[in-house]
Amino acid sequence: xxxxxxxxxxxxxxxxxxxxAEVRGAGLHLARFLSSAQxxxxxxxxxxxxxxxxxxxxxxxxxxxxxxxxGWPRFELWLTDTGALRLSLQLRPLPALGxxxxxxxxxxxxxxxxQRKGPNIARLATENRSVGGESVLTDGRGMVSEGAxxxxxxWHDDSHGPARGGVSACTERVPSVTEALLAxxxxxxxxxxxxxxxxxxxxxxxxxxxxxxxLHGIRVAASLDSHPLREPNLPRLLxxxxxxxxxxxxxxEAQLQDW
Numbered sequence: 658x659x660x661x662x663x664x665x666x667x668x669x670x671x672x673x674x675x676x677x678a679e680v681r682g683a684g685l686h687l688a689r690f691l692s693s694a695q696x697x698x699x700x701x702x703x704x705x706x707x708x709x710x711x712x713x714x715x716x717x718x719x720x721x722x723x724x725x726x727x728g729w730p731r732f733e734l735w736l737t738d739t740g741a742l743r744l745s746l747q748l749r750p751l752p753a754l755g756x757x758x759x760x761x762x763x764x765x766x767x768x769x770x771x772q773r774k775g776p777n778i779a780r781l782a783t784e785n786r787s788v789g790g791e792s793v794l795t796d797g798r799g800m801v802s803e804g805a806x807x808x809x810x811x812w813h814d815d816s817h818g819p820a821r822g823g824v825s826a827c828t829e830r831v832p833s834v835t836e837a838l839l840a841x842x843x844x845x846x847x848x849x850x851x852x853x854x855x856x857x858x859x860x861x862x863x864x865x866x867x868x869x870x871x872l873h874g875i876r877v878a879a880s881l882d883s884h885p886l887r888e889p890n891l892p893r894l895l896x897x898x899x900x901x902x903x904x905x906x907x908x909x910e911a912q913l914q915d916w
Contacts, residue, residue: 659735662697662742664775665690666731667834667871668751669722669908678723679905681871684914685834687715691913693773694734694744704742706734714744723908727751729872734775758868759790760804760881762858766794771802771829781805791868793858793881796827800855804868807876808833810851811864814890823864826853835869835901842900849893858882865889874901 667686672679680686691711698706715732722730731747763784769776784792785805792805801809802825813821824836840851856864858881865887866878875898877889 659737659743661733661775661778662701662736663690663693663734663773664731664778665693666729666749669726669728669730670905671727672905672907675907678726678908680908680911681874681901681904681906682834682838682914683906683908683911685837686871687719687911688913689774689832689834690732691715693775697734697770697773697775698742701736701740701742703740704736706742706744711744718746719908719911721746721748752872754873755876756873757879758807758876760793760866760868760878760886761788761790762795762882763788763792764795765797765799772831774831791878793861794830795858796829798855799857800827801825801858801861802827803830803833804870806872807868807870808836809861809878810836810839810867810869810875811856811861812866812887812890812893813864814887820849820890820893822849822851823854823856824851826855833869835871835874838901838904839869839875839897842897842903849896862886867894874898 665686667680669678669680694706694711695708698704718732725748729749729751731749733745733747735743735745737743781792791807794802796802803809809825811823862881862884868876868878878886880886
């Protein structure tokens with residue numbers, strides 16, 4: 658039976674003016690897959706996957722993805738039933754996009770390589786179907802870690818001072834490309850920075866919360882465990898959505914970027 662070791666998916670749009678395939682943070686997605694694939698391959702007895710092999714696969718895959726056009730492709734690294742490593746590409750149509758999401762806390766889950774996207778996709782998808790929303794995972798201390806398919810961004814609004822944005826300080830989670838794009842953008846240097854912090858589920862219920870990923874971009878979390886969350890600060894939400902939309906880049910021109 659095959660085992661999915663690494664995966665990386667992202668949304669592709671066609672630029673209405675140029676007709677080119679574009680991806681937000683394309684270089685970061687390429688770098689995340691490359692580094693994760695190399696790390697996973699090094700753990701397999703007899704598994705051979707050079708950096709050059711992976712780079713050659715990505716170059717060919719980029720061309721196929723760009724030719725396919727709008728969609729939701731996925732790069733994959735599989736461990737076959739014979740113990741060999743296999744790189745593959747899934748070309749998938751773009752699913753329906755959403756603007757809001759319901760969050761449901763599910764506690765701490767024992768995941769394989771929680772900092773790597775791929776090994777836990779099937780299990781987390783089952784978890785989401787079970788709860789009927791986006792599962793929110795906590796770390797071993799009970800602090801918020803991430804959503805099953807998203808990174809979480811939250812805002813502590815203080816009437817006595819500027820709003821403070823937060824993301825999980827947990828390191829045992831998948832590094833989010835979308836979170837990185839939001840954290841590194843100009844708004845983060847203009848008084849709306851995102852700070853790493855530890856937050857309990859009960860504290861998160863008092864915040865404005867966004868669930869962010871490469872497919873949907875920013876979705877506003879309407880509730881957490883059926884508890885209504887704060888309405889979004891619309892001007893701030895629109896500013897960050899605009900910042901994220903400034904990150905579309907031609908896929909064929911994408912270069913590996915350091916995290």
